[in-house]
Amino acid sequence: MSPVLLYLSFLLFALGVLVVLTKRDAIVVLLGIELILSAAILNAIHFNQQFPDRMDGQLFALFIIVIAVCEAVVGMSIIIRVYRYYHTAVPDQINELNER
Amino acid sequence: MEVNGLILLLPLAASILMVTFPVNRFPFGGLALSVTLAAFLLTWVVDPGSLQANWLQSGNFNLPLLFSIHDLRLIRLIIGISGLVQFYSLFYLSSSANHRSYFSLLCFFTFAMLGLATSTHLLVTFVFWELVGYTSYRLIGFDTTTSSTSAALKALLINKVGDVCFLIGILMLASTGLLSTSNLAPGSAGTLPLLLIFVGVVAKSAQAPLFPWLTAAMAGPTPVSALLHSATMVAAGVLVLLRLVPLLNDTVSTVISFTGGVTLLLGGLLAIFSYDIKRILAYSTISQLGLMVLAIGTGAHASGYLHLQTHAIFKAGLFLCAGVFIHHGVISGHANPNDIRHFSNPNGWLKWSWVILSGSLVGLPLTAGFLSKEAILHDMMTFSASLSLFVWASIPLTALYVGRVSYFLVVKKTESSPLHALLLPALLLSLVSVTWFVAAITTEAPTGWVSIIISQTLVIAGLFAGFRLARISFAEKSWHTNLGLDGLYDKKMPQLATAWGRAGIAVDRQIIDRLVHAWAYITVLFAHLTSWFDRAIVDLTLVGGSAWVVRFTGQIVRVPMSGKVQGYLLWALFSLFLFLVLWLLL
Incomplete structure (x- = not known):
């Protein structure tokens, strides 16, 4: 069992967190979340190698990919709505909750 | 009952009407006279009774306006003499005088005097007492010359001494609940309140030693002297004294008797030495008031009251006669119209009315004065033989000064001027005096033939001595006027007041001011301390500190x-x- 996959998933996770925390644009933040999910998928596959007779990790990875797609769709649609409403997709500039 | 109130309110209404009347040229005298006449006639319509209305009611304190319209004779006397004096004033006052204020004051006086004579509640009496004093003050100073103004002020101030004592006495009586004079229980009041009230009586009724204001009051017009300062107002003190008769105890009675007795003799004595007719009559008034006070103090209050009424008639009449002489003198252009040596008699009728009225003053038969004087003498002899010595001494004394004045007025030659309207009131009053005698001699005849004979002998002897005395002329000495008390009241009292004021200033500057300054210094010192505490402890530490803590936490x-x-x-x-770290470590 080589820890290469773990390092890779750590790298992805760290990059994802960094993107989520530092990027101002919500779309890029969404990309960061995708990176974090990728790290999670890698982890699921990696830890499933300890139990070769079972397929739980792989199945879970497939579910996560599906959920990630759904999440991306929902997220993108929210961002588009927000953009239409506020004319920006930068969360820091959205500081009003009341109607215009 | 409504009519009863009307008697009081008519003169008041007339007075207010005259003050507020929009037109200056109006027969104010005629208005006053007709109103007084109406009130006089009303006294035959009233049904005697008491008049009551609530004035003030606050908690337990109740101040009722209580009037007793019982003694119609006194009421008629007051209104009648007021009316006669108003009639007289119509002809006496010069046309340039302020008739509006004069007649409104006379009407107001009638109202106030009636209120004073009929009210049976001491506080209400005091209100009218003050109103009467006020009209007196205004009328003495009616001429607005310097001398009459200062005389008015003097009368006001001396009376005020008595008024203040009177008020204190009333308030002390009030604490024992004895304000309504209709239900006084004998001996239930202390000595001090009665003595204080008596000081008020002394001032108002011009008893020794507070009498000098009455001679000063002669600066007012003669009709005013006739009405206020001889017949009615000065009798107010005696009236109040009469109300309090049931309360008197031995000490108070003795004080009253001796004050009255001394005044009786003093007034008579001073009347001998004066040449000013009004002053002589003023002294005579003082003396006669002393007689009334003496009679009341001794217990002869019924006869004292009788003398009050007869005195009102003959003294008002005498003043009105004197007014005719003075008026005549003024017209003839005498420099000193009040001096009896310059008098000339304008009319024979005046002589006769003077004779009758002065006969009433000394107590000769056929006059009302005979009834009251002999009644007093008789009562005094019964109650206290020693105090009646005052009266015995006063009888020849009165006759002496009356004889002396009468010599100048009557014995001199008479001019035959036509009968002037000024003479009518005096003639009417002498007629009343005689009629009174005739009407009352059968019912109220004095008893005790011996004392009557002796007193009449004394009177006649005194009169003849007076005629002799009139031929001796002497210079007036300072003590002849008011026994030198004028110097005491006019100079010593102001000096005393000034000295008192100076002492007050010294105390103020030396003690009070320094105390104030010291206190101010202490206050400023304390203020500095507190301000330092405020700034250093409260502002910086507590307020600033807590603000800093909040700001720091907030940041x-x-x-x-x-x-x-x-x-x-x-x-x-x-x-x-x-x-995670915690989870890994633990």
């Missing part, structure tokens, strides 16, 4: 609350990391 707490989503996310991750 720290504010840091994670950036309002940015990613910031919150960072903090969430950070705390997750912390929990």
Whole structure:
């Protein structure tokens, strides 16, 4: 069992967190979340190698990919709505909750 | 009952009407006279009874306006003499005088005097007492010359001494609940309140030693002297004294008797030495008031009251006669119209009315004065033989000064001027005096033939001595006027007051001011201390400190609350990391 996959998933996770925390644009933040999910998928596959007779990790990875797609769709649609409403997709500039 | 109130209110209404009347040229005298006449006629319509109305009611305190319209003779006397004096004033006052204020004051006086004579509640009496004093003050100073103004002020101030004592006495009586004079229980009041009230009586009725204001009051017009300062107002003190008769105890009675007795003789004595007709009559009034006070103090209050009424008639008449002489003198252009040596008699009728009225003053038969004087003499002999010595001494004394004045007025030659309207009131009053005698001699005849004979002998002897005395002329000495008390009241009292004021200033400057300054210094010192405490402890430490603490915490707490989503996310991750570390370590 080589820890290469773990390092890779750590790298992805760290990059994802960094993107989520530092990027101002919500779309890029969404990309960061995708990176974090990728790290999670890698982890699921990696830890499933300890139990070769079972397929739980792989199945879970497939579910996560599906959920990630759904999440991306929902997220993108929210961002588009927000953009239409506020004319920006930068969360820091959205500081009003009341109607215009 | 309504009619009863009307008697009081008519003169008041007339007075107010005259003051507020819009037209200056109006027969004010005629208006006053007709109103007084109406009130006089009303006295035959009234049904005697008491008049009551509530004035003030507050808790337990109740001040009723109580009037007793019982003694119609006194009421008729007051209104009648007022009316006669008003009639007389019509001809006596010069046309340039302020008729509006004069007649409104006379009407107001009638109202106040009636109120004083009929009210049976001491506080209400005091109100009218003050009103009467006020009209007196206004009328003495009616001429607005310097001398009459200062005389008015003197009368007011001396009376005020008595008024204040009177008020204190009333208030002391009030604490024992004895204000309504209709239900006084004998001996239930202390000595001091009665003595204080008596001081008021002394001032108002011009008893020794507070009599000098009455001679000064002669500066007023003669009709005013006739009405206020001989017949009615000065009798107010005696009236009040009569109300309090049931309360008198031995000490008070003795004080009253001796004050009255001394005044009786003093007034008679001083009347001998004066050449001013009004002053002589003023002294005579003082003396006769002393007689009344003496009679009341001794217990002969019924006869004292009788003398009050007869005295009102003959003294008003005498003043009105004197007014005719003075008026005649003024017209003839005498420099000193009041001096009896310059008098000339304008009319024979005046002589006869003077004779009758002065006969009433000394108590000769056929006059009302005979009834009251002999009644007093008889009663005094019964009650206290020693005090009646005062009266015995006063009889020849009175006759002496009356004889002396009468010599100048009557024995001289008579001019035959036509009968002037000025003579009518005096003639009417002498007629009343005689009629009274005729009407009452059968019912109220004095008893005790011996004392009557002796007193009549004394009177006649005194009169003849007076005729002799009139031929001796002497210079007036300072003590002849008011026994030198004028110097005491006019100079010593102001000096005393000034000295008292100076002492007050010294005390103020030396003690009070220094105390104030010291206190101010202490206050400023204390203020500095408190301000330092305020600034250093309260402002800087407590207020500033707590503000600093709040601001500091706020600054720290504010840091994670950036309002940015990613910031919150960072903090969430950070705390997750912390929990992880903790989980790994523990």
